Amino acid sequence: MVTIPPDIRPHDGRFVSGKHYFACRVYFEDTDFSGIVYHANYLRYMERARSDMLRQLDMDQNAAYENGEGVYAVVDLTMKYLSPAKLDDDLVVISTVETLRAASVIIDQTIMRGSDQITSASVHAAFLTPAGRPRRQPKSWTKSFASVMEQADMK
Amino acid sequence: MVTIPPDIRPHDGRFVSGKHYFACRVYFEDTDFSGIVYHANYLRYMERARSDMLRQLDMDQNAAYENGEGVYAVVDLTMKYLSPAKLDDDLVVISTVETLRAASVIIDQTIMRGSDQITSASVHAAFLTPAGRPRRQPKSWTKSFASVMEQADMK
Amino acid sequence: MVTIPPDIRPHDGRFVSGKHYFACRVYFEDTDFSGIVYHANYLRYMERARSDMLRQLDMDQNAAYENGEGVYAVVDLTMKYLSPAKLDDDLVVISTVETLRAASVIIDQTIMRGSDQITSASVHAAFLTPAGRPRRQPKSWTKSFASVMEQADMK
Amino acid sequence: MVTIPPDIRPHDGRFVSGKHYFACRVYFEDTDFSGIVYHANYLRYMERARSDMLRQLDMDQNAAYENGEGVYAVVDLTMKYLSPAKLDDDLVVISTVETLRAASVIIDQTIMRGSDQITSASVHAAFLTPAGRPRRQPKSWTKSFASVMEQADMK
Numbered sequence: 261m262v263t264i265p266p267d268i269r270p271h272d273g274r275f276v277s278g279k280h281y282f283a284c285r286v287y288f289e290d291t292d293f294s295g296i297v298y299h300a301n302y303l304r305y306m307e308r309a310r311s312d313m314l315r316q317l318d319m320d321q322n323a324a325y326e327n328g329e330g331v332y333a334v335v336d337l338t339m340k341y342l343s344p345a346k347l348d349d350d351l352v353v354i355s356t357v358e359t360l361r362a363a364s365v366i367i368d369q370t371i372m373r374g375s376d377q378i379t380s381a382s383v384h385a386a387f388l389t390p391a392g393r394p395r396r397q398p399k400s401w402t403k404s405f406a407s408v409m410e411q412a413d414m415k
Numbered sequence: 416m417v418t419i420p421p422d423i424r425p426h427d428g429r430f431v432s433g434k435h436y437f438a439c440r441v442y443f444e445d446t447d448f449s450g451i452v453y454h455a456n457y458l459r460y461m462e463r464a465r466s467d468m469l470r471q472l473d474m475d476q477n478a479a480y481e482n483g484e485g486v487y488a489v490v491d492l493t494m495k496y497l498s499p500a501k502l503d504d505d506l507v508v509i510s511t512v513e514t515l516r517a518a519s520v521i522i523d524q525t526i527m528r529g530s531d532q533i534t535s536a537s538v539h540a541a542f543l544t545p546a547g548r549p550r551r552q553p554k555s556w557t558k559s560f561a562s563v564m565e566q567a568d569m570k
Numbered sequence: 571m572v573t574i575p576p577d578i579r580p581h582d583g584r585f586v587s588g589k590h591y592f593a594c595r596v597y598f599e600d601t602d603f604s605g606i607v608y609h610a611n612y613l614r615y616m617e618r619a620r621s622d623m624l625r626q627l628d629m630d631q632n633a634a635y636e637n638g639e640g641v642y643a644v645v646d647l648t649m650k651y652l653s654p655a656k657l658d659d660d661l662v663v664i665s666t667v668e669t670l671r672a673a674s675v676i677i678d679q680t681i682m683r684g685s686d687q688i689t690s691a692s693v694h695a696a697f698l699t700p701a702g703r704p705r706r707q708p709k710s711w712t713k714s715f716a717s718v719m720e721q722a723d724m725k
Numbered sequence: 726m727v728t729i730p731p732d733i734r735p736h737d738g739r740f741v742s743g744k745h746y747f748a749c750r751v752y753f754e755d756t757d758f759s760g761i762v763y764h765a766n767y768l769r770y771m772e773r774a775r776s777d778m779l780r781q782l783d784m785d786q787n788a789a790y791e792n793g794e795g796v797y798a799v800v801d802l803t804m805k806y807l808s809p810a811k812l813d814d815d816l817v818v819i820s821t822v823e824t825l826r827a828a829s830v831i832i833d834q835t836i837m838r839g840s841d842q843i844t845s846a847s848v849h850a851a852f853l854t855p856a857g858r859p860r861r862q863p864k865s866w867t868k869s870f871a872s873v874m875e876q877a878d879m880k
Contacts, residue, residue, distance in 0.1 A: 293601035303765035448756035
């Protein structure tokens with residue numbers, strides 16, 4: 261019989277004043293032969309942070325996909341690489357809701373190592389039907405995003 | 416000025432009675448079009464767990480590589496896929512030191528989702544010089560592994 | 571208007587006397603900070619080779635999945651790492667059908683760089699219903715695999 | 726003794742009138758649970774195409790890194806996702822040298838499936854010393870890029 265210590269569970273990010281914080285560590289798989297994180301892999305960290313963001317807001321992406329409602333897909337993005345991350349680095353992805361539209365959302369994301377900025381990005385994600393057409397985001401989701409934006413403004 | 420909440424840091428695994436426990440969550444990047452985790456990606460979870468294991472034992476892989484001492488490389492492995500993991504699953508990798516040799520170590524690893532076994536593997540890793548030749552593991556590392564094995568036996 | 575030169579198309583592997591040959595090159599994404607191919611990534615090369623193998627035999631995995639027939643999933647595997655591959659290496663995956671059963675197949679795969687063996691593996695894949703239960707492979711597929719095995723034996 | 730058929734070698738892209746064409750196919754590893762290519766993976770295709778581009782121009786990235794000259798790193802990029810790619814799709818990455826500077830280069834890249842545009846990106850890569858500082862690109866490399874740009878203009 262396997263008993264898993266109750267504190268052994270994956271990292272959860274959280275919101276503070278409308279900003280979402282999410283931590284990750286750099287493992288072998290993330291690096292390339294030049295000794296630093298492979299440039300496409302920062303997008304994986306950012307997607308983990310966005311998924312956690314939705315999870316913290318009780319938006320169940322998996323259920324929305326399974327029941328045919330829809331799924332987010334990245335429509336466009338811009339990314340700046342400011343300083344490289346290395347093996348064993350502890351990183352934090354900070355995400356804010358920049359723009360909220362009926363059928364899409366723009367999330368600004370910055371990856372930090374302590375006070376060093378590693379990368380920054382602006383990611384535009386659209387809500388799509390399973391067939392790939394734009395669809396209004398579920399009402400409760402829009403409301404949650406709006407509430408997060410308000411908290412960030414009040415700061 | 417960016418202030419990161421102090422509790423926002425990556426998950427650390429830990430040892431309990433000679434077994435190492437490490438948690439991870441399944442993200443979009445880990446799945447494939449059949450809806451489950453892509454078979455090679457379990458090896459990434461297992462490698463994260465082994466890296467964390469060494470970190471908990473104060474073995475600095477990065478320093479050992481940088482100062483020319485050596486690096487672990489997988490020599491052979493066997494793997495059984497028992498049940499598929501899915502998006503959003505919380506997984507735990509349980510690792511034990513099965514065999515300790517002068518220049519290599521065999522780690523047994525099982526991935527669990529609650530009480531369901533997802534995969535199990537036996538991974539044989541050799542310590543290699545930067546030129547790729549087998550080398551005795553650093554003495555303090557062998558000692559740490561031996562101590563972990565003892566704790567598992569005493570259970 | 572975009573005109574793509576007709577010779578610009580992805581590499582196709584092919585069978586010679588019952589053995590399937592498939593080439594791939596090592597890119598940045600495949601390496602890790604120790605300068606060699608990350609151990610889990612050889613499984614990606616091998617999966618590409620198996621997918622190409624099925625394609626050469628006119629088994630349409632995508633259609634079989636979409637129409638609810640089923641999909642292959644790896645059940646267990648063993649893998650030996652013999653020599654590391656590096657950035658820019660030209661590799662060839664050689665695959666043979668080792669064992670054919672009603673609902674599964676064992677494929678032996680070796681990755682070569684010229685005459686150097688890089689890794690060798692034995693991969694056991696089962697045909698599963700979309701719900702994840704074992705199912706007999708489509709008859710025409712079993713026939714194709716059997717014919718490949720015969721050609722290998724006649725050599 | 727292993728004999729590999731001489732036609733079994735990885736796909737090489739090539740230049741036509743100053744445009745570089747490079748093909749790749751979508752495998753299981755590239756897709757995610759929503760059935761399409763995971764957004765970060767298009768960057769991997771684009772990097773393979775840029776690496777091939779340099780290879781066709783006889784720029785040896787690996788040697789430049791090994792002998793301490795330097796290595797390209799992505800500084801910033803923009804990316805538009807226009808239509809999703811799916812399992813088994815045959816894609817072509819078309820790359821052009823948009824801007825050439827002393828220490829960096831901007832490459833425009835479009836991924837096509839037949840006449841459908843899948844993604845388009847503008848990738849700014851800087852040449853860096855092993856310590857990570859900007860450095861003039863090797864003279865012969867600048868010359869090669871300039872010659873490619875000329876051919877594209879003459880069209």
